[in-house]
Amino acid sequence: MIYDSLARPDGPRINGVAKPSDSPPKRKLPEICYELRGKIDAFLREDITGDDVLRNVQTQVGVSMGVIEEALRRYGPDHLSLSYNGGKDCLVLLILILACLPSWNAPSVSPGQSDPVSDNSPISPPSSESAELSRPLQSIYIVSAHPFAEVEEFVENTAQEYHLDLKRYALPMRPALEAYLQDCPAVKAIFLGTRRTDPHGEFLTHFDPTDAGWPQFMRIHPVIDWHYVEIWAFIRHLKIPFCELYNRGFTSLGGVTDTRPNPALAVSGDCSKFRPAYELRDDDEERLGRDNK
Template structure:
């Protein structure tokens, strides 16, 4: 019943994509940060209740099906590598935001399971890399005393980042307790630097979807291409559609970057990203509908150069 009260459909509490200071989401009154286990358990409860909902909404039913697959992929990644050897590529965009929420929702069950079945915290099925490892962040205990460690993440900054994106990444990283490394470098050297700083990382969660550039032939688990830093790319939301991403965010009332309310549908940098022309109000190039009103996957990147 408590979980149902948390996840009951309520009036949208976001203002410009940011949750009000209330007790229905990860933000608390006064903007104080909640404990990581509390956030994980709440997200887990919201997802469990959503999966049990009976709905006539076709999009929400598809999201429920997508969720089951994505959660299995995340659990499999945790089983193969363990949290110490996993990281998340996070830039504050809608897709990696959904992925972040799903991973956090999986952490309490994984922590409890690994503590009850394994003699140590090293849960990877592969030999960890050699070399000096950076000190892991402190863990927070769950209700049964099992530790939940902050999720490792990498933020590769655009050459010309939006202030709104920078602010959202900083705020959400703090709110979700991300152990975030930030690199203002092109992608390849950024990944090289990250793996040098975090040599234990063996696999990275990515919010790539099938309709993204180079996403057509990806699977749930893919090694990086030859010539790139070597790790396994994990794609839990690869088969989600644009409308399903937004249906999940809005149904679970997940705070998102304010640019999405200004007609941006795919976030890059200031010099190569603009509001999506498909969302212009009556052809007026100065007024745009919010990103979640776009319906066609093929129009998602019309605002990107």
């Protein structure tokens, strides 16, 4: 069952700023990919002194992009998908995947030439758009039983902005994955935004097949070793728009019935006022606003 009826309240908002009704036409996917690759390449070349978090993020980005590029080599875009729900972790993963597509699309180098990916030199847009790079990224959205309208709206907006071929399933996780693989039998591996501190994330590696009894595919975890503060440092340093619930003290997004603002971000103990999610520092406090911790 594909769930396609997203909430569409008037005046959609991202990061608390209303999106203009006369927004410009959607940019083409290659333009977005090369722009993101340029931003990340520039970030990796930054000489960051006095900021241990951003230096760690630079290292994490390099590792994650290596995992993504390895997945592209193993499976190719036709057999890859992304699990996307608009949350901060899969948002970072989405940006990194899109930034890796230009290197996948780049022409191979001749012996003796430098590799434009490994030597971190900028990748220039091609003179003509490639069909490979223009193809939307396959993705699956497993909808919460009681979704936030803000999350639904953000998922819809970003799916359009980043050209996701997004299929929505209002089902529990296992039957949702079964239905997705039945609808998209070419998918052999799925990128997940799971991190080490998430439930069941402690022993995962970058590539893990699904467990027995589950739909069979390769789970790919490029951001598994990122810390909470590193996720937010990346998003804010690169000025990536994010779901507005994070500005209201939500630090882990579930459904309306099991998620609330994080009490660790309450202002002066007032549980009606909360600081934004990116001010939380401790990984262990990330899911204090979730019933299913």
